[in-house]
Amino acid sequence: MLEINNLHAKIEDKDILKGINLNVKAGEVHAIMGPNGSGKSTLASVIAGREDYEVSEGSILLNNEDLEELAPEERAHKGVFLSFQYPIEIPGVTVTNFIKTAINESRKANGLDELPAKEMLQKIREKAELLDIDRKFLSRSLNEGFSGGEKKRNEIFQMAMLEPKLSILDETDSGLDIDALKVVANGVNKLKSQDNAVVLITHYQRLLEYIVPDYVHVLHDGKIVKSGGKELALELEAKGYDWLK
Amino acid sequence: MELKEKLVASFLAFENKVSVDTDSNVHDIRSNAFDHFEQHGFPSKKDEEWKYTSLKSILKHDYNVFPEGESAIEFATVKKYFLHEIDSYKIVFIDGVYSSFLSETSHDGYDICLLSAALKQPKYKTVVDHFFNTIAAKKSSITSLNTAFSKEGAYIHIPKSTVVPKPIQIIHFSTGNEAELLLQPRNLIVVGENSHVQIIERHQSLSGNVVLTNSVTEIFANKNSIIDYYKIQNDEKSASLIDNTYVQQKQHSHVSVNTFSFGGNLTRNNLEFFQEGEYIDSTLNGISIIGDKQLVDNHTLVMHKHPNCESHELYKGIYFDKSTGVFNGKVIVEKEAQKTNAFQQNNNILIDDGATINAKPQLEIFADDVKCSHGCTIGQLDSDALFYMRSRGIPKKEANGLLLYAFANDALEKIKIPELKTRITKLIAKKLGVDLGFDL
Incomplete structure (x- = not known):
């Protein structure tokens, strides 16, 4: 599904990614771990198409299509979803209206009619229930005054609504207490299928107790320095990152 | 002939034409204002208050200063300029002349009518003498010009303990029958104790012909009254507006003036609040969204003179193309005005490289136990x-x-x-x- 070959990226002449190779197949969950400043969030942003970064070498393919020339919204229309570490507050636009706009823009781009209001409502209800989201919450302004946990839950709610092929969850566990973490993890697990894939970006092993990865990769100084199975995460938890440098 | 000379030359003829009750002091008020205007003329960029806004280009036109022709407009063609979804009182003028056809006034329990009527008829004399031109700036030549030629506009008098059940819309249309037209509406609004009224004001050109409107509104809010005032400024690109609004508030009154500036050529808002009592709440809101070479200038003043009052000021601006925004927000807290809460916020987004904003918050605080804040931001989209x-x-x-x-x-x-x-x-x-x- 996702194929990253020798990816180099920089921002304002500062090299951040220095040759990443990653292959994620449909139905798989990959975790990318690493210390602060190793390039984890940059990798997530580059896959989603953030224009502040310049890809100087290498390629990102989604289902064999090169993403290089595609704008962030076009990547979203092709099924890429990025859950933000720090979701943005948008006053005056409710959660419901925002997600309706996002879904209908994607449908429009894919040659589909707008989702009928009734179906939209049904879907919103269903997904809100999945993530234990109160209906009142949906008519609040997007992320405005939300707690850290509410913001992250709302990110996963949007993921559930958009039904992406590739979901990249950037530090979704940060700022969550254990109950919120369980709800979020449970939501992600329920959304997993043989047709989609998840990339978890995390600093700690904690999240991986609830969303069990098929593969774990360690990122250090812009490169993947070690890959392994889920047991690698436990090893990192015990030994820290220093032994890999 | 220069516009100033033309106006000066027309004043006597104007004074002769408008019938004035001899007992009224309105004649003296006009004459004094005229002298002031004649002496000072139009403000130029040398004047500190007009540093960023030049009137030069809009004063060069050969304006018809006394449109006489009564024009009729079908409601259907102008319906969209009214807030027609709800029931309302309407005071409508076409090229400066009252349109009874489009209006819906009232004398039932309150007066929602015309200034010309109020100036002429003896029963309004007490109110007119007590309020007319008492808070409009005496040192502004542009306001003096309006005062000198004041004869028509909205007259709203709400007695005490009255809630006006529906909003009042004041709309000034210009038809384009005159190639270049100067309008000088004058509004007088007096709201009694414990009363509540909502007012929407709009100036709308119906053609691409040049229009300059120099409007003056005096608003008096008595004890415990509530006034919500909305100004919709979304005019044609050939229309310019100088809008001078003066608000006097008595104790425990709440007045908000909301200014939405989305169009026009040049729009200058002078908005001044004078607090005359304790526990007053004054709110000034504005949104400006303009493009091309349009200009919107918001000059505001809040005078805190007594203790325990509040003011809340929030102006947002979005500027496209080569448009220009000006924000000059003056807040004065006098020595006696302890426990004042005064908040001012001005946020601007410049979309294009050619857009400009000149922002100048001015806080003069003479009391020592007050909460005052101001913030001004200029940025791009996040x-x-x-x-x-x-x-x-x-x-x-x-x-x-x-x-x-x-x-x-x-x-x-x-x-x-x-x-x-x-x-x-x-x-x-x-x-x-x-x-x-x-x-x-």
């Missing part, structure tokens, strides 16, 4: 927010529009008439060139 929305599949243009809408939103939240809020929201969406894709 790139993190833009990326966030695009990563959810919302295209750049729509994402931009949504973000700008979100930026203006807190000033929009203050609108207390739901139908008007919907209207303004739609106007903003249109102005930002986006279909927000949902009902707001």
Whole structure:
């Protein structure tokens, strides 16, 4: 599904990614771990198409299509979803209206009619229930005054609504207490299928107790320095990152 | 002939024509104002208060200063300029002349009518003598010009303990029958103790012909009264507006003036609040969204003279193309005005490289136990927010529009008439060139 070959990226002449190779197949969950400043969030942003970064070498393919020339919204229309570490507050636009706009823009781009209001409502209800989201919450302004946990839950709610092929969850566990973490993890697990894939970006092993990865990769100084199975995460938890440098 | 000379030459003829009650002091008020204007003329950029706004280009026209012709307009053609979704009182003028056909006035329990009538008829004399031209600036030559030629506009007098059940719309249309037209409406609004009124004011040109409106409004809010005032400035690009509004508030009164500036050539708002009592709340809100070479200048003044009062000022500006914004917000807290809470916020977004904003907060605080704050920001759209929305599949243009809408939103939240809020929201969406894709 996702194929990253020798990816180099920089921002304002500062090299951040220095040759990443990653292959994620449909139905798989990959975790990318690493210390602060190793390039984890940059990798997530580059896959989603953030224009502040310049890809100087290498390629990102989604289902064999090169993403290089595609704008962030076009990547979203092709099924890429990025859950933000720090979701943005948008006053005056409710959660419901925002997600309706996002879904209908994607449908429009894919040659589909707008989702009928009734179906939209049904879907919103269903997904809100999945993530234990109160209906009142949906008519609040997007992320405005939300707690850290509410913001992250709302990110996963949007993921559930958009039904992406590739979901990249950037530090979704940060700022969550254990109950919120369980709800979020449970939501992600329920959304997993043989047709989609998840990339978890995390600093700690904690999240991986609830969303069990098929593969774990360690990122250090812009490169993947070690890959392994889920047991690698436990090893990192015990030994820290220093032994890999 | 220069516009000033033309106006000076017309004054005597004007004074002879308007019938004045000999007992009234209005004649003296006009004459004094005329002398002041003749002496000082139009303000120039040398004047500190007009440093960023030049009137030069709009004064060069050969304006007809006394339009006489009564024009009729079909309601259907101008319906869209009214807030027609709800029932309202209407005071409508066409080329400066009252249109009884389009208006809906009242003398039932309160007076919602014409200034010309109030100036002529003896029964209004007490109110007119007590209030007329008492708070309009004596040192502003542009206000003096209006005063000198004042004869028509809205007259609203709400006695005490009265809630006016529906909003009042004051609309000035210009038809384009005159190639170049100068309008000088004059409004007098007096609201009694414990009374409540909502007013919407609009100046609308119906053609591409040049119009200059120099409007003066005096608003008096008595004890415990509530006034919500909305100004919709979305005129043609050939129309300019100098809007001078003066508000006097007595104790425990709440007055808000909301100014939505989305169009016109040059728009200058002089908005001044004078607090004459304790526990007064004054609110000044504004949203400006302009492009091309348009200019919107908001000059505000809040005079805190007594203890325990508040003022809340929030102006948002979005500037496209080569447009110019000016914000000059003066807050004066006099020595006696202890426990004042005065908040001022001015946020601007410059979309294009050619757009300009001149922002100048001025706080003069002479009391020592007060809470005053001011903040002024000038920026571009937040790139993190833009990326966030695009990563959810919302295209750049729509994402931009949504973000700008979100930026203006807190000033929009203050609108207390739901139908008007919907209207303004739609106007903003249109102005930002986006279909927000949902009902707001």
